[in-house]
Amino acid sequence: MLNRVRSAVAHLVSSGGAPPPRPKSPDLPNATSALPAAPPEKPRSPPARSRGGSAAPAKTVEARASFSRPTFLQLSPGGLRRADDHAGRAVQSPPDTGRRLPWSTGYAEVINAGKSRHNEDQACCEVVYVEGRRSVSGAPREPSRGQLFLHQGLCFYYWGLFDGHAGGGAAEMASRLLHRHIREQLKDLSCWSSQKEVTHESLVVGAIENAFQLMDEQMARERRGHQVEGGCCALVVVYLLGKVYVANAGDSRAIIVRNGEIIPMSREFTPETERQRLQLLGFLKPELLGGEFTHLEFPRRVQPKELGQRMLYRDQNMTGWAYKKIELEDLRFPLVCGEGKKARVMATIGVTRGLGDHNLKVCSSTLPIKPFLSCFPEVRVYDLTQYEHCPDDVLVLGTDGLWDVTSDCEVATTVDKVLSAYEPNDPSRYTALAQALVLGARGTPRDRGWRLPNNKLGSGDDISVFVIPLGGPGSYS
């Protein structure tokens, strides 16, 4: 098996990053057929520890990730080294020659400023063919009234951004497999015929939701054999039959900029935004807190000398604050604590949805974090047919490296500024826009750091951006 993995790596490097041939079987591949693995070199840095938490056994994950950037970047070995250089932080985009991404999608990325050894973001952009499920007998099914599509199948367009933490393994695996899980789930649509209150749209949403769960289960199953440690946020777009589905599990973000107007297409899942869900779980399943944590929140850490005094708190049911008398168990560490980017679940992780993290434990403890992390995305639907889109209308996806230092409005301003500098039918304008967004968030090296024009610090995180044009899907590809 190791030989098979090594030859996949060799193929990947020698072909300048082109993917290994897809398995012909419609079944989902296991990780070995999709993941390149450890080449015989040593990691050059300590284990990555982004967002806190117990780091993965670093050697194999780290080393593997060093060879993996999105295949559509078509990086040569030299290009791969430049993409991996924290000092230069060169912005990477698909080459302007050869085959473009579907819909002339723009893409750009840059590695972090040193917070982890490699770029732990991953990306995927594919046109995926869904074969209709045949009946048990193998004979083509007769079409029936209300069926979404027949046995001949259909295609969907797919974009995914994956922001890894505690290693690049989970993001890598998700970028190669999640769309295949979605494809498998969408096959069921061929069995569908009109039923009470179940719409096409709700079936696609359900297919995406289930695909996230199956992807997460696959990571749990295969993590030991393939060292897929760590976890990742996932932000995914599916275009199918006139509708754009945006599925988000984590703290990446998607917005549509349409005629200058901003339409949010996702929300971030963090210990602060998901406080009540986390507290409810801790309240209903106190064994998950191991006697070490309290599910209650206090404005500050309670001190032993405050026993018996009144203090503000809130529980899983409350959005406001009220007073309670401090008891012994209130002295435990709070399940949710910290503010903004420093907010943590069990003092460990700063994001509450995503894939993987099955081995993640509370620091110096055997308490698992995973029960509090949800792999389920929130899916928002945007009907492309309800509005006449122009070439300047775009869907922007970015990992938190972009949004930590760039507001929605600033993105809309950049959209306007960059796109108006190009002819509307110039397909390279969306890549130029993605690059401008990444550069704007990274900044330039000055005064011992990466700085923005206003002299504030730029993002030291990995930054990845897709710009998906909405004006005429398919017409640019």
Next chain:
Amino acid sequence: MLNRVRSAVAHLVSSGGAPPPRPKSPDLPNATSALPAAPPEKPRSPPARSRGGSAAPAKTVEARASFSRPTFLQLSPGGLRRADDHAGRAVQSPPDTGRRLPWSTGYAEVINAGKSRHNEDQACCEVVYVEGRRSVSGAPREPSRGQLFLHQGLCFYYWGLFDGHAGGGAAEMASRLLHRHIREQLKDLSCWSSQKEVTHESLVVGAIENAFQLMDEQMARERRGHQVEGGCCALVVVYLLGKVYVANAGDSRAIIVRNGEIIPMSREFTPETERQRLQLLGFLKPELLGGEFTHLEFPRRVQPKELGQRMLYRDQNMTGWAYKKIELEDLRFPLVCGEGKKARVMATIGVTRGLGDHNLKVCSSTLPIKPFLSCFPEVRVYDLTQYEHCPDDVLVLGTDGLWDVTSDCEVATTVDKVLSAYEPNDPSRYTALAQALVLGARGTPRDRGWRLPNNKLGSGDDISVFVIPLGGPGSYS
């Protein structure tokens, strides 16, 4: 104790409905001091069973409710009988003489068309004085920077609508006591001084949230002694220091109509809108389902012959639908089933938030429903100081009897039509508007039923409406 209760009833009737004098103690009264109880007469009908569920022991609750309408209606014994007449369904409002409700609030109500023996809605409108909490020593506290108010106390304005089910006892109790719980909670604000991330607003929200919980706990404690059976939805408005707090637990609704624009100030909590919360509870605590129910939802009831077949389903994490193979436990009755007004939790109750219902069991079973019902309201805040309100801007509260047959837009149209027929400074215009809304939802008797002008059926439910003018709080009172 019984004598004390009977004398309270006698006082209530003889004084034309005026409330008994308030206890001087700042402590909360128990139910005996606030609830009139059973007069020595028999109930005239079978136990009420609105929204399904095991009815309360009917005798005392039913009989007690027959004597109880909001005190501000100032009903004489004859008026009380007319308000209780299902055949005439006369609309009741406070008399146009004497003391008006605060802010010249309009109010109207009508009894149901026979679905329960008495009007199970209740209402309350009060100006409530909150005494500041003194320090332990009893000495007045020194004011400190950032304190919301000092030991001299403050006032808040309060409106409450309570829609009872399975008896009028819970609505009755809540209408008399909930604002006192809020008052107690708000006393804590006098201890408050500025702390990280805790705002005035979040303290008022927390006070209201806690008051709902304490009210519910009081009902649980005192239900045996005072036969407070059944439950109620609660929709409550608090005005304090320039802000309007709307707290809703149930399926009543509040909207602001401002310059013709509709601003929703609540949402309804039903088995459909709370499906995922209910399913999550059933999933995490399967013992609550007693082996009789499944937490999964299917588009229709699964048949035993479908074992092993694939069927659409959704669980607590999903908003879309996906397929699963039917197993034995999927044949259990679904935790959430039915659509629209027929949706039920455990085939029993059609509303998922409110007060009371501590004795409610699944029909022909000992399984309690209460763990699935939440007493916690959702609180929305509207800042009155952010907009220059005119006398035609109003906050409309209604029980579901109004909203079942009247859309938000129709209410806004009626607001415009009725208010424009009165002088802006005529304080009776808001009562006229409340009456018009109730009449419009009730309809007129025709073709063996209460019918609307379009010949559709009017609401046969109890209907209660508050119209609260926002243009110049206090200036009309």
